[in-house]
Amino acid sequence: MKLRKEAIGWMFYDFANSAFTTVIVTVVFSVYFVQTIASGRPEGGEWLWSQAIAISMTLAAIFAPILGAMADYSRSKKRFLLFFTILTIISTALLYFVGQGDLILAMILFIIANFSFNSANVFYDAFLPEVGMKKDLGRISGLGWGFGYIGGLVTLILALALIDKHIKLVWPMVALHILIFSSITFLTLKEKKYSVQKKNYFKVALDRVLFSFKHIKKMPDLLNFLISYFLYNIGIYTVIVYAAIFGGAQFGMTQQSLIIFFIIAQVTSFVGAALFGLIADKLNVRLALSISLIIWVVVVVWAFFCNTAQEYYYLGLLAGLAIGSSQANSRTMLSLLTPLDKQAEFFGFYTLVGRISAIIGPFVYGEITRLAGNQRYAIISLIVFFIAGWIMLHQVKLERGIKFGQEYVFK
Known part of the structure; x- marks a missing residue:
């Protein structure tokens, strides 16, 4: 497969924006927020972090169908992508x-930055059909995903150099990373010209949600998968948001130790995506995803009983394997169950379901931590969603x- 210039430019956006998820949401800022910014608050920093996540993801979920219609x-698309990217950069730097x-x-x-980051991705994803041949889109998407992991690794290594004496410089460093590498996207990505369709975006958004509800309930296997995805994604997203906070609180892991922990986990995420992609191709995607969820059950049980930072490193290896495999195969599963000419509508609904689950998980985790006074009870509660x-x-x-x-008739 020979990649076009536009495809390479498109993938650079993944390289750019993965820095935000990795450094701000998951590894460094989340711990800084709990341990420094919210230090001494009676509600507990974990609970306050859950509120920030919940508010930003609620806004993202509400606006997702409207932005998708736009x-x-x-x-x-390019103009809106630029607007939300700049808003992410500015709020992150501040x-x-x-x-x-x-x-x-x-x-x-943080709420502005996380909302803008998620909103920008709506327009970024919408460019995928324009950057390559239809037969190559799956591989281009996969390469972009992998390139994003590399971008996350690069910013983690840079953060490791700053964390000890200049932790506040990590946030503008992330903003600069996004600015530099997303510029490659904006310089190379061309928006296809076509006649403007005058639409009421609010009506289109409502029609799409109603369309999905109407037809999904008549497609039992697609419906069951979306319910399954909603449930287990609650657990996955919560682990992403709280893994570093858990390590810092339970084992006194320093920021440097946590960054190294996630660098290792990123590596096994590559392995998980590749290995379980092979299982999905050779056997079937449901089996591959099923094994991934069993691994997730082992991860949260092990986290509950984990006693040392060294043991937590080994746990990180297993968690990385689980996250790489489950995220990649979830998208494949939906694609297989969805009619080819209706994937835009159903992938939009899939995104909406994912964002709603991203609201629930951190909120539940924060509440259990606040009431129980110990994150171990919050992490073990996630076993319910995975099972x-x-x-x-x-x-x-x-x-x-x-x-x-393939045979369903839309009326």
Whole structure:
């Protein structure tokens, strides 16, 4: 497969914006928020972090269908992508000015940054069909995903150099990384010209959600998978948001130790995506995803009983394997069960389901931590979502679902 210039430019956006998820949401800023900014608060920093995540993801979920309609029916995808990217960059860089006690400002800036980051991705994803041949889109998407992991690794290594004496410089460093490498995207990515379709974006968004509800309930295997995804994604997203916070609170791991922990986990995420992609191709995707969820159950049980930082490193290896495999195969599963000419509508609904689950998980985790006074009870509670997701996954009859999706008549 020979990549076009536009495809390479498109993938550089993954390289750029993965820095935000890795450094801000998952590894460094999350711990800084809990241990420094919200230090001494009676509610607990973990609970306050859960509120910031919940608010930003609620806004992202509400606006996702509207932004998706705008992406499909305007000639301004690139302009909107630029707007939300700049907003992410500015609000991330401004985190430099928050420190201990600056709770309100820190929450406002993070909420804006996380909402903007998720909103930008709507327009970024909408460019995928324009950057390559239809037969190559899966591989281009996969390469972009892998390139994003590399971007996350690069910023983690840079953060490791700054963390000891200049931790506040990490946030503008992330903003600069996004600015530099997303510029490659904006310089190379060309928006296709076509006639403007005048649409009421709010009506289109509502129609799409209603369309999905109407037809999904008539497609039992697709419905069962989406319920399964909703349940287990609650657990996955919560682990992403709280893994570093858990390590810092339970084992006194320093920021440097946590960065190294996630560098290692990124490596096994590559392995997981590749290995379980092979299982999905050779056997079937439901089996590959089922094994991933069993690994997740082992991860949260092990986390509950984990006693040392060294043991937590080994746990990180297993968690990386689980996250790489489950995220890659979830998208594949939906694609197989969805009619080819209706993937835009159903992938939009899939995104909406994912964002709603991203609200619930951190909120539940924060509440349990606040009430129990110990994150171990919060992490073990996630086993309910992984087991429930696994049970629902086994209600999916894959061959029947694929056949039904190909033959289903939309009326």
